[in-house]
Amino acid sequence: MITRRIRRVGKPQTRGGFDRRLLAPMMLGSILNPVNSSIVSVSLVPIGAAFGAPPAQTAWLVSALYLATAIGQPVVGRLIDLYGPRRLFLAGSALTGLSGLIGVLAPNLGTLILARVVLGFGTCAGYPASMYLIRSEAERTGKESPTGVLTALAVANQTVAVIGPSLGGLLIGLGGWRATFAVNLPLAVAGLTLGFLRLPKAHPRREREGAAGLDLVGMALFAGMLVSLLLFLMEPSADRWYLPVIMVVAAVGFVVRELRAGEPFIDLRVLGGNVPLLLTYARMLLVAVVSYVMLYGYTQWLQEGRGLTASQAGLAQLPLFLAAIVVSTATGRRAAVRGKLLVGAVGQIAVCLMLLTLGSHSPVWLLIAIALVCGVPQGLNNLALQNSVYHQADPERMGSSAGLLRTFLYLGAMVASSANGAFFGPRADTVGLHGLAWFMLAIAGLFLALTVADRSLGRIGADSPSTS
Structure with a gap:
């Protein structure tokens, strides 16, 4: 983990509570x-x-x-x-x-x-x-x-x-x-x-x-790399081969530029040495894939595969968000993240296994149960990953580090969108849902493996009392 370097500017440090006006x-x-x-x-x-x-x-x-x-x-x-x-x-x-x-x-x-x-x-x-x-x-x-x-x-x-x-x-x-x-x-x-x-x-x-x-060249190369990648993920096909090529060229240029720049947009030397933060970004991408498949792919199946109306499908997802709010509120005061991520990983795996039991005539109680179980990792993972970035990032680059967390979130959303299109044909049927469930199960298993292997997570919140 990198050594913290906090710039002291303006008035000297004073004790007190968080400024509630903010x-x-x-x-x-x-x-x-x-x-x-x-x-x-x-x-x-x-x-x-x-x-x-x-x-x-x-x-x-x-x-x-x-x-x-x-x-x-x-x-x-x-x-x-x-x-x-x-x-x-x-x-x-x-x-x-x-x-x-x-x-x-x-x-x-x-x-x-x-x-x-x-x-x-x-x-x-x-x-x-x-x-x-x-x-x-x-x-x-x-x-x-x-x-x-x-x-x-x-x-x-x-x-x-x-x-x-x-x-x-x-x-x-x-x-x-x-x-x-x-x-x-x-x-x-x-x-x-x-x-x-x-x-x-x-x-x-x-x-x-x-x-x-201000590294304008680095920002432009980063934007070119990400635009070409995201455009390809939106509609992956062989006739769009030029987009990955553009992405690779921009990525190479970006790496060369950032390694040579005196004040790089993203300090790759520092970021490359901060393995815990890189693993947090990887976990965010994996979490986002599962979350967005549930948000869009599963909701589409509820309407076309299970036969619910749009309003009924929305109501079926409501317990997910309510459970996430309750879980976040109940566990949020604890700064530790490792336990949250482990429970969240197991929760994702449980949701994937439950999806494999669904069919066109599955009872409503099972749909509600899936939403409730899914709300647990939703509430735990997002909060834990946000806390991880807060503790792992260089304080001098907190804004860009937090922004990169959201970038990986949207990369995961794009992967989920591509997966929905790949497993669902002209109609979101149960066969396609089960294929998505196996895909999500592999993603959730990888998320669990990364979390178990990352011992640095145990240090977050271990010595710091919870504060508001």
Whole structure:
């Protein structure tokens, strides 16, 4: 694990509690992306009907957000490391509002996709800024384990996942599908207001250092590498062979650039020596694959394979999110992560085995039981991985490290999307679901193996009392 190096700038360290004024902008910023991800799930059909677009085209409204966010999170996170969270948070809030305005006025589907790209970049600042602020407050207060704040972030995101589809349905009922874009206008105003009033200003010395440390070439190569990879994962096929080639070329250029740069965008030497953090990123990718297969693939099977309506399928998934919230709240005060990840890994394996028992006439109680069991690893793994990054990352690069965690999350989401397409043909039938279950079982087994082998996890939270 790397040696911690915390920069001392501004006022000398003072003892005290976490500055509660920061909680409101942190919560708002961190939920902007998940709330827009969940709201769009119920607006795809009416948008397709409005523009005469098939599902293959409206799916870009989801993919565009993931693509922009996967690229933008570590980039914006690095800018936050260099310049502080305030101006990036304000810029992100402004872009979020702009995306809402574009969506409200959009004359065609292409403009709506543009709005989602702008939204993806606009919502990039919230999570890295929150992790940066938590680390800054730990430095100021001398309390290294703000588990209560980390738990609050996780629970806020999970709560949004519960209410997002219902909120989207309500907005569509009140003002049509454009209302799901218009909701970002008041959210942006709230973000601008809270960010301006409550976020600390960057120290002048830090701003001067940041200007010299901005690696634009590295960021561009990173973006090219990730865009080509994600575009291929969206539609993997032999006739798109050039995308992996572009990815490899960009990756080689990125590595060469980062190893030579004086102030690299991603310090590969430090990152390469921080094996625990690399394993955390790998675990996030694996967890995301299982989670997003359950969120989209399993939900699709509930409708086409089990015969539930869309509303019934949503209700069948509700226990998953509620269980995740309860588990996160109950265990969040404990800083230790190893036990959580082990239980989460076993929980994922149990869910995969339960999926293998399903058929077209499976009883409702079994569907509810699967959702409840799935909620346990959902609540444990996401929180534990977030805590892991907080303790394993270089404090000087907390924003970019947190952003990279989200990048691996969206890489896992793209892998899950490709798996859904590979195992489901024209219809999400039970045979395809069982194939997905075996695929998920292999992923969950690998996640368990990585967790058992990583002894460094036992050090997280071992010496730090839980604090809020």
